[in-house]
Amino acid sequence: MTYVLAIDIGGTKLAAALVDEEGSVLRSGTRPTPRTDVMSALTALIAEVTEGGPPPEAVGIGCAGPLDLATGTVSPVNMPSWRGFPLREEVRKLTGLPTVLAGDAQCFALGEHWLGAGRDSASLLGIVVSTGIGGGLVIDGMPLLGPTGNAGHVGHMSIDPNGERCECGGRGCVERYSSGPNLARWALDNGWSPAPDEKADARALARDAAAGDPVAVAAFERGARALAGMIASTAAAVEITTVVIGGGVSAAGKVLFDPLERMLDDVAGLAFVRAVRVHQSTLGVHAALAGAARLAWQHT
Numbered sequence: 001m002t003y004v005l006a007i008d009i010g011g012t013k014l015a016a017a018l019v020d021e022e023g024s025v026l027r028s029g030t031r032p033t034p035r036t037d038v039m040s041a042l043t044a045l046i047a048e049v050t051e052g053g054p055p056p057e058a059v060g061i062g063c064a065g066p067l068d069l070a071t072g073t074v075s076p077v078n079m080p081s082w083r084g085f086p087l088r089e090e091v092r093k094l095t096g097l098p099t100v101l102a103g104d105a106q107c108f109a110l111g112e113h114w115l116g117a118g119r120d121s122a123s124l125l126g127i128v129v130s131t132g133i134g135g136g137l138v139i140d141g142m143p144l145l146g147p148t149g150n151a152g153h154v155g156h157m158s159i160d161p162n163g164e165r166c167e168c169g170g171r172g173c174v175e176r177y178s179s180g181p182n183l184a185r186w187a188l189d190n191g192w193s194p195a196p197d198e199k200a201d202a203r204a205l206a207r208d209a210a211a212g213d214p215v216a217v218a219a220f221e222r223g224a225r226a227l228a229g230m231i232a233s234t235a236a237a238v239e240i241t242t243v244v245i246g247g248g249v250s251a252a253g254k255v256l257f258d259p260l261e262r263m264l265d266d267v268a269g270l271a272f273v274r275a276v277r278v279h280q281s282t283l284g285v286h287a288a289l290a291g292a293a294r295l296a297w298q299h300t
């Protein structure tokens, strides 16, 4: 049996695993992401997962963005000690193995396509809806990364050119409508008040929407309409057949997915766009690690 080493790097957690060609995990480990000297923590984690085990053939890394695949460098927003950090080269030097890097949302999409809710689909859009909105595309079974690794930034597709200014500098981005904080912000502006002991976040909003609070329901419908516009546009551009949605906000379940189905039915026109199927993530927090393994296998 042969293995690859999969690594998932996020602002709160580092994860690594030895994964075989079928996607089975032989050994795995996690540790919190330190404020500084992330590379030392990653080195220790890699040692923990690999020492005494079968030698892996390649390394796949999914890392929080932004990143630059042309140079193999990363500058994750919530990891201030890494700015233009040469992650790909550092891991290659450390392990002596071929090392492939992609964004964490791209790895989410690849993982769901390989082993999760998008298994056996021809072309897939993976969307991670949480504090922001990330995405990744798998076209004809292969990840579409783009020359600098920025393909799939669907959270910053404009669904309203006359809409509000986004933090990215663009206007009317879907993230302004559908991310967790923006769902809660719109609901608060429109009269929603969470229970006194609750934080005014998307989780509380989802609970209230499930209980029938009209403003909470309207907030999810508005967010779902924006997502539907983005999904239909992406489907029209690259003929995806399947959408898989993960991230904290996807845990809202029916209060998000039911209006999303309705809005997509309203927004989509062409038959191949109307045929797109939307699923909730089945791998959850493990999707990006699975995708990193798949990435490594595709390069062995």
Ligand SMILES: [Zn+2]
Pocket: 155, 156, 157, 166, 167, 168, 169, 170, 171, 173, 175
């Ligand atoms: Zn934006």
